[in-house]
Structures are given as C-alpha cells and as structure tokens.
Amino acid sequence: MSELGQAKRIIFLKTADGQLFEVDEPVAMEFEIVKSFFDENEDAADDTVVPLPNVSAEPLAGIIEFCKAHVEFRAKGAAGKDEVKKFNAEYIKEKSNEQLKELILAANYLNIKEMLDFLTETIANRLKNKSVEYVRAFFGIENDFTPQEEEAVRKEYEWAFEGVDED
Incomplete structure (x- = not known):
C-alpha cells in the first residue's frame, strides 16, 4: 500500500539470532527503537540494517504481523x-504463556505501546482468579516463605484467596 504512488521503503531488521527481516517502513516505524535509530542516523542509507540485539526471530515475526495489521486497521479509521x-x-x-512473555519482552524493548498494552492486558486476564502457586509458576518466582509464614499470610488475608479458580 504505497501512498500517492510512491515506492515503498523497506527497512531491514536483524535479530539477535541473526535473522534478517524486510519490513515496510510504516510497520517498522511502529517500533519506537527503529524510529529513534533513523532520527539519530538521518544519513542512513536505504540498505542500512537496524540491529535488534534483544529480540529473536520468533517474537519479531509475531510483532511484525501484529503491527502490520494494526497499521492497516488505522488506515481504515473507525471502520x-x-x-x-x-x-x-x-x-x-x-x-502459549511462554510466547506471550517473549512477545512482551520484545514489544517492551521495541517500545510498541499499543502492543504492550494489549499483551499486558492479555496476561492479566490469563492470571485473573488464579492461585498464588499458578502465578509463581507463570513468572518463575520461587516461594521464599516457610510453610508457617505462608499459612499465617493465608489466614490474615483469607479474603484474597476466595473465588480462586482451579489451576
């Protein structure tokens, strides 16, 4: 989709695992880190490769898919x-939960607010009404309470453990 018959500019992105992605400029500019790169390097050639040392290929492919669709939706407006x-x-x-966590880390690094908001809301919905054990396992948090301390907390804040779904 070129505007006013102009040729599309392609932005080259290189992931931490060495994959090279060719992305249409409007989609790549959804990534604040890419936008900043070109703002700081105004003389960058059209074939400049933007390194993304904290992003691997799998989450980047998903992020590109998401951003491409959202750029197209914005072009349609309210429709x-x-x-x-x-x-x-x-x-x-x-x-999967693991894929979501990878997407959040990558979207955070790339500074894509719209996607980050969507992903964090998705995680919150997946964690809603889950047990403490489920949340600990989800985030890889080790339980550092003794059984007595945990029992005391559960008694003191009994209301917080009501209505918790089965894991």
Whole structure:
C-alpha cells in the first residue's frame, strides 16, 4: 500500500539470532527503537540494517504481523474497530504463556505501546482468579516463605484467596 504512488521503503531488521527481516517502513516505524535509530542516523542509507540485539526471530515475526495489521486497521479509521477486536482475539488465541512473555519482552524493548498494552492486558486476564502457586509458576518466582509464614499470610488475608479458580 504505497501512498500517492510512491515506492515503498523497506527497512531491514536483524535479530539477535541473526535473522534478517524486510519490513515496510510504516510497520517498522511502529517500533519506537527503529524510529529513534533513523532520527539519530538521518544519513542512513536505504540498505542500512537496524540491529535488534534483544529480540529473536520468533517474537519479531509475531510483532511484525501484529503491527502490520494494526497499521492497516488505522488506515481504515473507525471502520476497522471491529476488525481490530477480531484480529486481536485470533492473534492471541494460540499463543502459549511462554510466547506471550517473549512477545512482551520484545514489544517492551521495541517500545510498541499499543502492543504492550494489549499483551499486558492479555496476561492479566490469563492470571485473573488464579492461585498464588499458578502465578509463581507463570513468572518463575520461587516461594521464599516457610510453610508457617505462608499459612499465617493465608489466614490474615483469607479474603484474597476466595473465588480462586482451579489451576
């Protein structure tokens, strides 16, 4: 989709695991880190490769898919709002918790606010009404309470443990 017949500019992104991605400029500019790179390197050639040392290929592919769709939805204006909800639901449906965590780390590094907000809301929804043990396992947090300390906390804040779903 070029505007006013202009040729599309392609941005080259290189991941930490050495994969090279060719991304349309409007999509790449969704990544604040890429936008900053070109702001700071105004004389960068068209074939300049932007290194992404903290992002691997798998999450970057997912991020590009997400951003490309959202750029297209924004171009449609209000007409694309229902499509956004449908796309977001489908996009996240098959993602494992591990994939979500990788996407959040990459979206945070790339500074993609819209995607980061969406992913953190998704994580919050997945953790809603889950047990302390589930949340600890999800984030890889080691329990540093003694059994007596944990029992005391559970008694003192009994209300917080009501209505917790089975893991």
